[in-house]
Amino acid sequence: MKILLLVVPALLIWWILRLLRSSSAPVDKPTTPPVENMVACEKCGLHVPEKEAIVRDGRHxxxxxxxxxxxx
Ligand SMILES: [Zn+2]
Incomplete structure (x- = not known):
């Protein structure tokens, strides 16, 4: 029964590595998010697109x- 504790994680790691190699991850692209990022105004809480928000000291x-x- 103890051998399962070694075999199962090993198989999982092998399977994950195989997945990572076969698909070159076309979905996750951190540079260009598909959905426009909305930020909340520190003063009134209004949500505005990040690129239109005014940024002061790291706050929007x-x-x-x-x-x-x-x-x-
Ligand atoms: Zn505001």
């Missing part, structure tokens, strides 16, 4: 006004 804001108001 929906507008210049909110970025300025929270800074003080």
């Amino acid at each position: 804001y929906c507008s210049e006004e909110h970025a300025r108001e929270t800074k003080s």
